[in-house]
Amino acid sequence: MQLAIPSLTNTSILATELWQKLESLADSEKIDQLLQSIWKNQENQELATDAYADLADQIDAEITAIKARIEYLVQIHSAAIKKLEGWRSRLDQNLLYQVRKWDCQSGNCWQAKTNSDSGKSAYL
Numbered sequence: 001m002q003l004a005i006p007s008l009t010n011t012s013i014l015a016t017e018l019w020q021k022l023e024s025l026a027d028s029e030k031i032d033q034l035l036q037s038i039w040k041n042q043e044n045q046e047l048a049t050d051a052y053a054d055l056a057d058q059i060d061a062e063i064t065a066i067k068a069r070i071e072y073l074v075q076i077h078s079a080a081i082k083k084l085e086g087w088r089s090r091l092d093q094n095l096l097y098q099v100r101k102w103d104c105q106s107g108n109c110w111q112a113k114t115n116s117d118s119g120k121s122a123y124l
Helices: 004-024 028-105
Strands: 112-113 119-124
Touching: 004 028
Parallel strands: none
Antiparallel strands: 112 119
16 A cells, blocks of 8 residues: 555656646647657556555455454353353352251251341351
């Protein structure tokens, strides 16, 4: 893209200079030569414009692809996090169950008591 912009700038400047020369010429042979230069310059402008457009399209496609990969990675990792959080929750629940079970086997069964301030259960 950095090459296309100076190329477009240069061909635009050249086109302006060529048209100014064309307006001042009276000799038909020199006018023909100058017209050939103008047509060649126009072809160069078209090539530079096409290169610029192609590069812009490639960059847009790359941006779209990266955004799609980011979205896919977010989905994958969100699912993995949710699964791990579930495992962690079940691990904590299992630990509490095992502690209560062990305590009951030793004759000290816990009884649930609701804390009226928080509404949560506490084991005593």
